[in-house]
Amino acid sequence: NAGVTQTPKFQVLKTGQSMTLQCAQDMNHNSMYWYRQDPGMGLRLIYYSASEGTTDKGEVPNGYNVSRLNKREFSLRLESAAPSQTSVYFCASSDGLAYQETQYFGPGTRLLVL
């Protein structure tokens, strides 16, 4: 049982390049989330998927798109990377059966945009 896994662990992009961050969970969770974490700050929600087939914007969605590929996988895409998107990206998942529930996080993807 690996929990939440993310790939890649590290990535360097040039401004304007695109990339997709991958996330998968093996806990049979319904809900999945993407956050970014900037130095000295807490996590901010980018997008989330309450259940397979649905996605919604979070606090900071601009410049990102997501795809809930199936129940296990939730990807985050940067179509045209900008230096302001340099951050650590975390994926999380939760049961999705009640709103008062714990989210479990992956190890993160460290992204540097030059």
Add this chain to the structure above:
Amino acid sequence: GESVGLHLPTLSVQEGDNSIINCAYSNSASDYFIWYKQESGKGPQFIIDIRSNMDKRQGQRVTVLLNKTVKHLSLQIAATQPGDSAVYFCAENAGGTSYGKLTFGQGTILTVHP
């Protein structure tokens, strides 16, 4: 304790001491709170949660206190160990239309000296 700003609050303690990490939240509608621990280079790890119908909850070596009157949350760690050194985040969920969405505090750096 945590506050909005550019500098992360810090707490330094000696091994064996008790630690208290504080968090102020602003949304009076929040009814579910979680404490996470984040070690360097890793994703946030669940420590303990509490619902708004409680004012205290205990786990193994940790206690969370909730004071809804002043919108304050605290995490107490008993007999702090060097392995407790990490950044600690509180997170809140406002329920209702905020289904599944957590708002994270800035974080507090805990350093435990042997």
